[in-house]
Amino acid sequence: MHKLTQFRLCPRSRSIRLVLNELSIDAELLDERPWEWRPAFLAKNPAGELPLLEMGGETLLCGTYAISEFIAEEVSKHPAHTGPVPLFPGNREARSEVRRLVDWFHGKMDRDVTHEMMVQKVHNRHASGGPQAPSPDVMRALRTNLSYHLGYVAFLSGQRRWLAGEELSFADFAAAGHFSVLDYLGEVPWESYPDAKIWYQRLKSRKSFRPLLADRFPGVAPPPSYTDLDF
Amino acid sequence: MHKLTQFRLCPRSRSIRLVLNELSIDAELLDERPWEWRPAFLAKNPAGELPLLEMGGETLLCGTYAISEFIAEEVSKHPAHTGPVPLFPGNREARSEVRRLVDWFHGKMDRDVTHEMMVQKVHNRHASGGPQAPSPDVMRALRTNLSYHLGYVAFLSGQRRWLAGEELSFADFAAAGHFSVLDYLGEVPWESYPDAKIWYQRLKSRKSFRPLLADRFPGVAPPPSYTDLDF
Structure with a gap:
């Protein structure tokens, strides 16, 4: 199961939640309050920024840039996938x-x-x-x-x-x-x-x-x- | 000829200049002072942010995110290119x-x-x-x-x-x-x-x-x- 560390009123977290929902990628939501700067959270992402996506317990992706590009590549390379890159349409x-x-x-x-x-x-x-x-x-x-x-x-x-x-x-x-x-x-x-x-x-x-x-x-x-x- | 609109002390402009130099992509430098908000510049990039890369007089790329990913794709797809994506090494x-x-x-x-x-x-x-x-x-x-x-x-x-x-x-x-x-x-x-x-x-x-x-x-x-x- 993938895990998304996010805050429910964080715009970047929300954008990635929407993308995961659109692409039917299930992820467990873990709540993080960005102003608390919890050491356990900072150990995962020293930038202290949300969201964080843990893919299948192995790959840790920090921030919308790394997450979006990774998801686009991940979905495109799936054997069942045909057509353009999802959510990056066109040339x-x-x-x-x-x-x-x-x-x-x-x-x-x-x-x-x-x-x-x-x-x-x-x-x-x-x-x-x-x-x-x-x-x-x-x-x-x-x-x-x-x-x-x-x-x-x-x-x-x-x-x-x-x-x-x-x-x-x-x-x-x-x-x-x-x-x-x-x-x-x-x-x-x-x-x-x-x-x-x-x-x-x-x-x-x-x-x-x-x-x-x-x-x-x-x-x-x-x-x-x-x-x-x-x- | 490609054209890079940039400011010589802008960190983002500099990062793209270095990348272009590393990859031997020639571009004419056009100077823009970011605090002047010139209408002709804003017409090209309403965000008012640097740098801007005009590729071969056709494609206009705004900002380091769009420029970096475009360059990486552009160089990788060139027939003479083999091996990993330049400056995006590894998996x-x-x-x-x-x-x-x-x-x-x-x-x-x-x-x-x-x-x-x-x-x-x-x-x-x-x-x-x-x-x-x-x-x-x-x-x-x-x-x-x-x-x-x-x-x-x-x-x-x-x-x-x-x-x-x-x-x-x-x-x-x-x-x-x-x-x-x-x-x-x-x-x-x-x-x-x-x-x-x-x-x-x-x-x-x-x-x-x-x-x-x-x-x-x-x-x-x-x-x-x-x-x-x-x-």
Whole structure:
């Protein structure tokens, strides 16, 4: 049995959970709270980053980059597999577009919005010196940054069926990891970005998404629209 | 002719320049100052991130992730190529270790040290409101973070010939991008980390490194040890 060490509100963990669900790869979920820096976790990944995927008790994969590329190679080389690389559709140029967008969401959007939003609204509730309330100035800046990223998703969705092209790809799941966490926190003004909303609605209706919609983190309740497929 | 849009003190740009030199892929260098956010540059890469590689006037590759994986595939599929994937040596598990470390340097080390060090010592000289001096508190924190990353490189180098294993890989060039920029800024206390110094000395002596050692950025002069191979 594979094991995925993850945190239920971590965007990168979520993107890999979605990918595993899409590809019907079963993995036991092990919960890790990233702000605890547990020695047993750091011994596995000294970077202290999530998620970690242990494949069949042998191979330890750290981080979305190593995990995504490994999964794509693993599934493609299976004797029963035919056709293009799963979730990396198309030719090399098309795969470069997928990778550019994965980097956009796990890199740029994480730096601009998600990482600090999680610190403000979740991690700081568990700060060692006691819970800290979000800073209004920081929250305002993060919401401004988020509107830019929503605009970019709306722009892409207005031109393509999925974010990187006509086929579903790792790019959609990278984006979904971030937007689903922000949606859990009630931070996404979907109504102002109808094309982004259509993209997210189609993704959220997939079977692979259901386990994520059932997740709850103690002390932080999602708004009712979080689980509503016709939000 | 390929074209690489880059900034001479950008760690990611440098890592790709080194890789291109190692693989004897000629590319014309186009200079871009990342803090200028030029519309013509943003039109090519809306993320505003470097480097950009235009392959033969057709394919536009944005960012180190898309560029590295494309180059590895491109070189491997060439009819004259035999043997393992260049700079991704070994089997899939070995490639995962390369990717984990690429992520370490371009992700974690960039967030912990290089990005903000560049802002403090280079970008802020060109701030729109006039030059800003580095903040002593920020610089102290960055230097503490840097010692942790030097310790990690020393740890890896004490166990392996190159950072990801016995063969040279993308991981070494990702790390070299960051350490060479910090070395240019006179910020690396090599003497305290002999194993890290041995690793960097071997890398710095390679022919692929020479063009980087010849680079100068106006107003920021490197220390004499920067170009000394017996530093």
